[in-house]
């Protein structure tokens with residue numbers, strides 16, 4: 001009998017429970033993430049957006065367990081049934097890169113300037129796929145071709161500085177997918193690229209991640225709209241709204257998210273007054289209340305919880321309570 | 322107010338075998354008093370080089386630049402220093418325009434001191450400007466590293482206002498800032514421009530930003546202007562295939578990757594390798610400018626002339 005339930009479709013691949021990430025610094029305690037609860041379903045492309053400094057990169061690093069030892073991480077992250085923060089270092093190292101691939105914010109920093117691009121891709125294959133160097137090289141050329149680097153045989157032997165910005169990003173994508181991970185975390189994959197180059201990179205990303213789960217971190221709403229199934233917006237270390245892509249682009253619920261959309265040049269260039277709060281001295285009550293034109297007395301004293309408004313949407317604002 | 326004709330800038334590199342790059346090649350435009358001209362194009366198209374040549378931060382290789390009736394290229398030393406304060410540049414990275422060893426207050430006060438404003442009046446003026454750009458008096462004694470990028474860019478604007486120039490070149494002034502901060506800074510820039518009656522060359526690769534900020538726009542591709550006109554005309558009826566590519570949401574075919582590097586040769590249209598309309602003539606002859614509407618010009622062989630003109634012929 002055929003049942004309605006298609007196995008796998010809605011199974012969460014990553015579940016994040018009550019995650020807090022705290023950096024002790026000389027100026028005080030930076031509460032970079034406080035608190036995140038989120039799950040990413042198998043095959044889903046989730047977009048994480050928000051202003052600079054709101055904690056997006058830290059969240060990606062927390063999933064990869066890439067934060068320094070002095071950082072305090074509490075809560076739980078479960079990936080394919082494994083609690084990541086209970087794994088020993090060695091198992092975590094194997095999982096990283098093999099099961100979760102990373103495409104980093106700054107391709108300049110993720111490529112080593114003194115090694116050829118080909119040998120850096122090859123390293124991923126040797127490390128995570130257990131290939132011999134000789135066999136790895138053929139795969140490298142294949143991968144570079146797959147990310148549309150022209151003349152991949154020749155280009156594999158070149159150094160990063162011989163690549164344009166767009167080509168470097170392609171190489172970084174090749175490294176991210178080399179080990180055929182089930183999940184990819186892409187942090188600002190189009191930052192600093194020209195419009196025409198950006199469009200090509202976005203299309204490539206979509207193409208190479210079909211059927212994969214992806215967390216894509218970006219400030220760029222065009223990229224989010226093009227790639228993602230669901231959009232999550234962060235403000236000052238916590239999520240303030242989650243919605244399926246279509247619903248989010250049609251109507252934003254949270255006053256901050258509305259402001260964020262309207263501040264974009266092609267959506268009005270209307271500024272949100274004030275500034276993002278310091279993560280050392282977070283405002284009482286709703287973290288957005290000092291900048292919110294709909295704030296009431298309650299917003300100043302009580303911290304709103306995430307409210308489920310149905311249709312897969314959630315928002316953290318008393319207006320919807 | 323500003324008239325630039327046939328501006329050229331050639332960079333050379335290499336010691337034994339010289340190689341040249343024509344970063345700016347035969348660029349002409351003018352900006353009327355109080356007007357904002359946008360310069361748009363992808364990275365490496367020569368936008369910033371144009372901006373820096375115009376206020377003579379770098380020496381052009383050829384062409385003329387007339388500013389308020391003065392031929393800027395003929396000026397040297399002293400004479401140039403006298404004109405300089407009336408032209409200011411705002412850079413992408415506010416950190417490079419502020420001295421890290423000076424407090425924000427000191428940086429803004431400097432132009433007043435150079436103008437020999439009485440000492441006891443300077444602080445008041447500085448505090449007035451600090452508020453004008455949306456900072457507060459507590460920032461007066463801060464150093465740039467103690468401020469955010471957006472706050473530093475506000476301080477740069479306050480300093481520019483202290484100089485009170487006639488003309489500003491703003492080169493991607495918000496590229497390093499967040500979208501919501503970008504909106505704040507751009508609004509501030511528009512308000513101040515209006516209030517102080519400044520004329521502006523606004524450089525950006527973001528078309529949506531140009532559309533908000535500018536009266537007219539010039540589109541650059543590899544050192545050349547390919548289309549120029551009033552913002553409404555260029556955005557509503559873009560004529561050059563490159564402008565159309567920038568404005569469309571669809572992307573071009575993948576055939577063009579080879580074109581990403583290399584400067585191309587001088588003959589023919591520089592865009593032909595990426596152009597779906599290219600014909601034989603585009604390989605051999607460089608397209609000249611044609612006027613297709615009031616103040617709207619385009620350099621493309623394949624652009625269809627407006628109906629009115631065709632019937633006249």
Ligand SMILES: Nc1ncnc2c1ncn2[C@@H]1O[C@H](COP(=O)(O)OP(=O)(O)OP(=O)(O)O)[C@@H](O)[C@H]1O
Pocket residue numbers: 023025030032050051052053054055056057058059219279
């Ligand atoms: N090692 C660290 N020590 C102290 N604070 C840190 C550290 N790493 C990050 N932070 C702080 O944590 C906050 C979140 O940083 P994060 O890099 O996640 O921001 P982001 O949302 O990715 O911003 P962007 O869009 O600019 O990349 C910031 O305020 C940042 O200054």
Ligand code: SF4
Pocket residue numbers: 254255256286287288289290292293294295296299304316317318319
């Ligand atoms: S909870 Fe109150 S202050 Fe916060 S966003 Fe909603 S209305 Fe504004």
Ligand SMILES: [Mg+2]
Pocket residue numbers: 056057058105187
């Ligand atoms: Mg980041």
